[in-house]
Amino acid sequence: ENPHTQTQRTRGAALRNPRGTTTPGAGPHCGMAAAAGVWQLVGVAVATLLAAVLVAVALGRQRQRRRRAPLEGIPAPEDGCEVADGAWSAAVDGPTDVIIVGAGVAGSALAYTLGKDGRRVHVIERDLTEPDRIVGELLQPGGYLKLMELGLQDCVDEIDAQRVLGYALFKDGKNTKLSYPLEKFHSDVAGRSFHNGRFIQRMREKAASLPNVQLEQGTVTSLLEENGTVKGVQYKIKSGEELKAYAPLTIVCDGCFSNLRRALCSPKVEVPSCFVGLVLENCELPHANHGHVILANPSPILFYPISSTEVRCLVDVPGQKVPSIASGEMANYLKTVVAPQVILQLILS
Numbered sequence: 001e002n003p004h005t006q007t008q009r010t011r012g013a014a015l016r017n018p019r020g021t022t023t024p025g026a027g028p029h030c031g032m033a034a035a036a037g038v039w040q041l042v043g044v045a046v047a048t049l050l051a052a053v054l055v056a057v058a059l060g061r062q063r064q065r066r067r068r069a070p071l072e073g074i075p076a077p078e079d080g081c082e083v084a085d086g087a088w089s090a091a092v093d094g095p096t097d098v099i100i101v102g103a104g105v106a107g108s109a110l111a112y113t114l115g116k117d118g119r120r121v122h123v124i125e126r127d128l129t130e131p132d133r134i135v136g137e138l139l140q141p142g143g144y145l146k147l148m149e150l151g152l153q154d155c156v157d158e159i160d161a162q163r164v165l166g167y168a169l170f171k172d173g174k175n176t177k178l179s180y181p182l183e184k185f186h187s188d189v190a191g192r193s194f195h196n197g198r199f200i201q202r203m204r205e206k207a208a209s210l211p212n213v214q215l216e217q218g219t220v221t222s223l224l225e226e227n228g229t230v231k232g233v234q235y236k237i238k239s240g241e242e243l244k245a246y247a248p249l250t251i252v253c254d255g256c257f258s259n260l261r262r263a264l265c266s267p268k269v270e271v272p273s274c275f276v277g278l279v280l281e282n283c284e285l286p287h288a289n290h291g292h293v294i295l296a297n298p299s300p301i302l303f304y305p306i307s308s309t310e311v312r313c314l315v316d317v318p319g320q321k322v323p324s325i326a327s328g329e330m331a332n333y334l335k336t337v338v339a340p341q342v343i344l345q346l347i348l349s
């Protein structure tokens, strides 16, 4: 046997007591060499323990920085996303390939698609709680087909979405029904109507379920440019801290009220009218699973189901400003201009 093997054996013996537990120096061969070996080993063990503690503390801090709250109403995924101060982020290793500003329908679908494609995506969304908006509540069959193409069709599941098969039109006391030409499609293909916020949360959830998509709550305040090229964004998180993120590509999906678009072009937006939305509970429309459009005077009134118990009424009100709710102007407009036409067209026709 060579001396090295001998030393190892001696150490082994010194560490093992007759009961098989590990007590240094308690074995039958505890000479000076064995004792020195034991202390060396204890030293190594202590150093290893210290190093492990330091690594654990460092990792803990890093994870703490990445802790984010789950989306409202959506449980945090099991793969390590954690809770704190009003945002949600899935940890993404390595540099970002694409920054997406805004997680509405466009930003979320894009993040999911690029993420599925293997890109490291950093989505920065101003508010990750469930939106409460009157926009984007009726998805046409073509939109549903697009969801299928992107693998996002389950985003209309479990949100009490209603199937939409076409439109009923009302004008001058007469009405007609226009059905979508869906004969050639799978029976699942139809329009869908729902609460926009529920749908958006499902889309965000899908995007954030990918390990290479990071969804963070923050408001992008500016695009970072160098020599006319966008290099990334500056954004503010809930604590007020201003952060910067860089990527070879930044895609701005911040919606129709975009502030950032103005940094890139001069949009000419005209506002001819405003939509006023009401939710009607537990009432039935004349034509089930259809959107209803009343071609009223001075402008259209729409009805469509957004859940099994709710119907959305959207009233187009001409002008750049909505009538004041506080002064009663809005109630007056709805009672005197809208309601009589609804009664005439929907109920009497």
Ligand SMILES: Cc1cc2nc3c(=O)[nH]c(=O)nc-3n(C[C@H](O)[C@H](O)[C@H](O)COP(=O)(O)OP(=O)(O)OC[C@H]3O[C@@H](n4cnc5c(N)ncnc54)[C@H](O)[C@@H]3O)c2cc1C
Residues within 6 Å of the ligand: 101, 102, 103, 104, 105, 106, 107, 124, 125, 126, 127, 134, 135, 136, 137, 138, 139, 140, 143, 218, 219, 220, 221, 253, 254, 255, 256, 257, 258, 259, 275
């Ligand atoms: C009254 C109305 C009704 C509509 N009805 C329908 C309909 O029935 N069906 C339909 O298909 N379409 C409808 N639309 C159109 C539809 O709403 C839009 O096409 C769609 O919402 C656009 O999606 P988006 O993701 O581009 O923008 P948005 O849905 O507006 O999303 C933009 C996101 O960006 C975030 N954001 C904004 N600024 C920042 C920032 N600086 N930093 C970080 N995040 C930011 C916002 O919080 C938001 O989540 C309707 C529109 C209106 C106005």
